[in-house]
Amino acid sequence: MQKLYDEVSSLDKRCYENFGLSEDILMEHAADGMADFIKSKFSKGSSVLIVCGSGNNGADGIALARLLHPDYNVKILHLKKPKSDMAKLQKKRLDAIGLKECCTIESCDVLVDAIVGTGFRGEFNPEISSVIDEMNNSDAYKIACDVPSGYKFFADATLTMGALKKDMYLDAHKEYVGDIKVIDLGVGRDIYECESNWNLLDLEDLNLPNRNKKDTHKGSYGHLACVVGEKIGAGVLCSKSALRFGAGLVSVVGYNTTNIPHSIMSSELLPKTTSAIAIGMGLGDSYSDMDLKSFLNNDYPLIADADILHMDILQEILKRENVVLTPHAKEFISVLRLCKLADISVDELQKNRFKYVELFCKTYPKVTLLLKGANVIIAKDDKFFINPHGSSKLAKGGSGDVLSGLIGSLLAQRYTPLEATFNASLAHVSLALNYTGSDFSLTPDDLISQIGKL
Ligand SMILES: NC(=O)C1=CN([C@@H]2O[C@H](COP(=O)(O)OP(=O)(O)OC[C@H]3O[C@@H](n4cnc5c(N)ncnc54)[C@H](OP(=O)(O)O)[C@@H]3O)[C@@H](O)[C@H]2O)[C@@H](O)CC1
Ligand SMILES: Nc1ncnc2c1ncn2[C@@H]1O[C@H](COP(=O)(O)OP(=O)(O)O)[C@@H](O)[C@H]1O
Numbered sequence: 330m331q332k333l334y335d336e337v338s339s340l341d342k343r344c345y346e347n348f349g350l351s352e353d354i355l356m357e358h359a360a361d362g363m364a365d366f367i368k369s370k371f372s373k374g375s376s377v378l379i380v381c382g383s384g385n386n387g388a389d390g391i392a393l394a395r396l397l398h399p400d401y402n403v404k405i406l407h408l409k410k411p412k413s414d415m416a417k418l419q420k421k422r423l424d425a426i427g428l429k430e431c432c433t434i435e436s437c438d439v440l441v442d443a444i445v446g447t448g449f450r451g452e453f454n455p456e457i458s459s460v461i462d463e464m465n466n467s468d469a470y471k472i473a474c475d476v477p478s479g480y481k482f483f484a485d486a487t488l489t490m491g492a493l494k495k496d497m498y499l500d501a502h503k504e505y506v507g508d509i510k511v512i513d514l515g516v517g518r519d520i521y522e523c524e525s526n527w528n529l530l531d532l533e534d535l536n537l538p539n540r541n542k543k544d545t546h547k548g549s550y551g552h553l554a555c556v557v558g559e560k561i562g563a564g565v566l567c568s569k570s571a572l573r574f575g576a577g578l579v580s581v582v583g584y585n586t587t588n589i590p591h592s593i594m595s596s597e598l599l600p601k602t603t604s605a606i607a608i609g610m611g612l613g614d615s616y617s618d619m620d621l622k623s624f625l626n627n628d629y630p631l632i633a634d635a636d637i638l639h640m641d642i643l644q645e646i647l648k649r650e651n652v653v654l655t656p657h658a659k660e661f662i663s664v665l666r667l668c669k670l671a672d673i674s675v676d677e678l679q680k681n682r683f684k685y686v687e688l689f690c691k692t693y694p695k696v697t698l699l700l701k702g703a704n705v706i707i708a709k710d711d712k713f714f715i716n717p718h719g720s721s722k723l724a725k726g727g728s729g730d731v732l733s734g735l736i737g738s739l740l741a742q743r744y745t746p747l748e749a750t751f752n753a754s755l756a757h758v759s760l761a762l763n764y765t766g767s768d769f770s771l772t773p774d775d776l777i778s779q780i781g782k783l
């Protein structure tokens with residue numbers, strides 16, 4: 330797990346105050362880290378074009394040019410005259426060396442974007458936008474210094490200074506950042522970083538429901554009751570996924586339980602041995618509020634997904650002690666509206682995913698939330714996690730039903746709601762990563778069939 334930050338200037342400040350480092354020292358480490366990265370990937374003599382802006386992001390680029398010269402064929406393009414103190418200082422150092430400057434985006438092996446970093450505000454003017462377009466059209470390997478400028482530069486790799494910034498994990502930014510690597514600024518990351526409520530999940534954080542005890546039986550692994558409705562397929566996918574992920578028993582529950590696989594049980598009412606409930610997937614409007622209440626009149630851990638996230642009965646569900654909500658963006662704006670927290674568009678949500686997740690969790694600290702997307706957010710109370718390992722292979726109907734089954738299965742096996750949710754999410758993305766077929770071909774059944782290989 331790695332920590333995520335809204336901003337790192339306060340971390341830089343701690344370095345000056347607590348460790349006696351200066352802005353100059355931090356910047357030299359930033360540039361050195363980028364130089365090391367390039368040296369590890371490209372042989373001496375490769376051509377490197379560094380495009381610099383006028384602030385400290387540009388200054389990082391100017392320092393990098395000095396460190397790579399003369400082993401690499403380095404050229405620098407100043408989009409603006411150096412303006413910050415550090416940019417002016419770095420320019421003076423570079424001028425002393427006498428490095429070649431250029432004024433167009435020339436062909437090169439490595440292209441570095443050091444136009445703007447965390448200090449960028451507003452929009453680029455047309456001239457800078459057209460330079461970034463040209464950079465994006467280059468065949469070179471593309472490196473973003475700290476962050477891709479204005480999230481308009483498509484990087485192959487982003488070399489980010491000191492610590493991971495939350496903003497890099499907004500869904501819309503996933504297209505731009507490429508592989509992200511943190512550059513050490515001279516004090517080691519564990520010392521540079523301070524506490525943060527936001528964390529990035531690593532695949533290695535996955536804790537599978539492996540069976541360590543010998544004297545057990547099916548009842549030891551819980552019983553998931555999956556309430557099904559109009560579209561029975563969704564409930565079947567959820568149930569098959571839950572059984573495969575270790576639940577001892579899985580039942581589909583409801584009025585419509587014909588043609589279900591032999592391994593799944595069925596009943597009209599919740600079975601007596603139920604230890605967790607999954608509800609919402611494919612539900613349609615087949616149940617009255619009274620019917621739904623009959624499934625909710627208990628305190629079993631529960632995962633609520635899909636259709637139920639649009640229903641007034643959600644208010645009842647949110648009062649439960651152990652509940653997980655798994656909306657996608659459109660469902661989450663419905664949740665926010667039903668809870669009278671916000672009445673916003675999907676676009677507004679996607680631009681401010683972190684803010685609205687925090688708002689929801691502040692109001693409902695007992696609820697575990699998983700907001701689906703290119704980068705999944707998992708949150709409870711004041712703890713927030715981002716799972717960035719999913720891929721567009723998962724963008725297919727039924728992927729979410731499989732996820733609900735994974736979460737329901739772990740709830741039935743007595744993981745806490747938060748642990749069930751982030752472990753299930755990690756398992757879900759691992760299934761997609763492990764799939765070796767073409768990226769457009771992954772089906773929910775493929776996901777389920779691979780659970781046993783995790
Ligand atoms: N200790 C540290 O601080 C360390 C900092 N580090 C580095 O510093 C970076 C932050 O540097 P920063 O604060 O100077 O901001 P930065 O990203 O260069 O942007 C400012 C420039 O952007 C420009 N600009 C703004 N809006 C614009 C627009 N709409 N359209 C066009 N231009 C616009 C604005 O230009 P102006 O408009 O003023 O001419 C100004 O010059 C950080 O990302 C990291 O790389 C590392 O070396 C590690 C140590
Ligand atoms: N581009 C993507 N990158 C990563 N994960 C994705 C992407 N698109 C969809 N997913 C994941 O796939 C799942 C889709 O769920 P959902 O939309 O509820 O599907 P359904 O209801 O049809 O089962 C979610 O877990 C989501 O995070």
Ligand SMILES: [K+]
Nearest residue numbers: 442445476478
């Ligand atoms: K940049």
